[in-house]
Amino acid sequence: MKSPRDFIPEINMQPAKEFMSAMREQVERMKPTPDSIYAIHNSMRRMTNQFDTPGPEMRDVQDFNVPRTDFPVPVRLYTPHQASDGPGPTLIYLHGGGFVTCSIESHEGLCKRLASGSGMRVLSVDYRLAPQFPYPAGPDDCEAVLKWALQGYGQDDYNIDRAQIALGGDSAGGNMTAYLCQKYRDQIKAQILFYPLMQLVDFKPPKPGPQDWLQLGFMALKFIDEHYTHGADTQDTRLSPLFEKDLTGIPPTYVLTCGLDPLRDEGKLYADNLSAHGVKVVYVYEKMLPHGFLNFARAFPKGRKIPLDAADFLRDTLRASAA
Template identity: 70%
Template sequence: MFSPKEFADNFRERFERLKFDPDKIYSIHNNIRRLTNQFDHPGPKMQDILDFNVPGESCDVPVRLYIPFGAEDVAGPTLIYLHGGGFVTCSIESHEAIALRIANGANMRVLSVDYRLAPEYPYPAGPIDCETVLKWALSGSGKDAYGIDPAALSIGGDSAGGNMSAYLAQKYRNDLHAQILLYPLMQLTDFKPPKPGPQDWLQFGFMALKFINEHYVAGANANETRLSPLFEKNLRGLPPAYVLTCGLDPLRDEGKLYADNMSCHGVKVKYHHEKAMPHGFLNFSRVFPKGRTIPLDVAEFIRTYAFNTPVKSITEMAGEAV
């Protein structure tokens, strides 16, 4: 078991060495992969895991479908999951354990999207890929071959994935059962929290957001809701939302603000705040044990709205899904 201090020292050393140099983006990918392998528990076993491509107008989009034991043989509810990584790094592999825990805990399919990343593919490549997969699922193209019911879809993701999930939930609000926003990046105009605290002194968040602005936004209008879904004014009719924020996260205020805005517009919101957790903790469950239990909370929430049937308690699921 690793201590939070060991994890922080290891992460800080690698972070400072890389300094977000675009020429070292593959080193960033490799370092994050090693970090997740070192500091995360593997997820539960699945009945089946399928890799395939969803056809798109400009390119095909790789996806991975997780089918848990006990999932219905007929087409059923599916969560489309968009991984985090600041639009520049991470992948299906780095976020596999999160998807596995949600799939197993909710006993439903999870379709993880391997969208294109900046700086090689700046905005709007990533959102286009994610929307391509959502439209493909809504069209019913995945029903017969993969058991993806187009009438029982939800969307979610963490960080950058939460950003794109929030926008797609706005655009396709009448077609989705739920949205899962895990420490979401909700706007790309301001790089610092409105009330900086001691947790912001190292300015990791500022440096990361500056890099995102330079290499992902890349001159686009950051006030557009596809980049900054926080700025959407019409929130009525959005699908029920689960919003997670962390006290040691520079994105904590914007996630809370969006949850409050949705509630004020009549959206069903479950807001969960982890005061002592940092951004990205779900990928590092060996250091932060709540990285194994929060996905079960997510699973209970999404199953409630995807199936509209009674669900197991968190305690019951914890014995099965971790």
């Protein structure tokens, strides 16, 4: 059987230039109004199709709903060939997209790489999005899925071991992951934060640089403030987990930040805060990569390597916790 790393061929960087050009066009056209959200969804789908590559083949892929009284939550479970036949460790993954776009479809390649690399099941959550469903709909959905797994409801039918749950996410998904790992720190075994959005108070990085000339971060955070937070207290750690003062007991954490990302400073600060509280942290900094590159693995070859490195961290951490 091929190693997951065999799926990383030598690729020229011309697609990366094409990606950055397409991203600039999208930013220039984007107008932060609710009516534009459908165009943003379509643009993300086109860009993912153009710049991402399929993930490794899975043993099984299942779509189902996690039951709730009001809004059942759609999820997709990726089972890699190496996964246990019985209940085993599972990563619950919360996709990014600024709380307003992306889906289990846009993040399928990334989730498959995490599953294949770690040998663990990955449960991807299709939570509700703003502006149709503003805060706290998305976090409520993600917490409902986490509680469902931790309470053992996925064990018999889906082989999700309640005692071996990890949580991960990118960008907005990293925001919700960080908060939920704070709240359920005694039950979660590991967390992955890919270029996480850690606070919703300040729209600009504390030390703006030339990489911020597009103002993509400012525009995105302004949209989030107007159409997602919807007047909620952004100082609350459920919206801004960076402000949590007590980080003792947080599970081992993998943090990725990027030099071409307006969120780079807050991700690094959270990693430092975790380390200061005695949390085991693997911190990775990719100086020349932009926010969101993991969804565009054809343009950025490290979009295939980084998930495998994070998968190594997951596998080793879960194995140590089970020993």
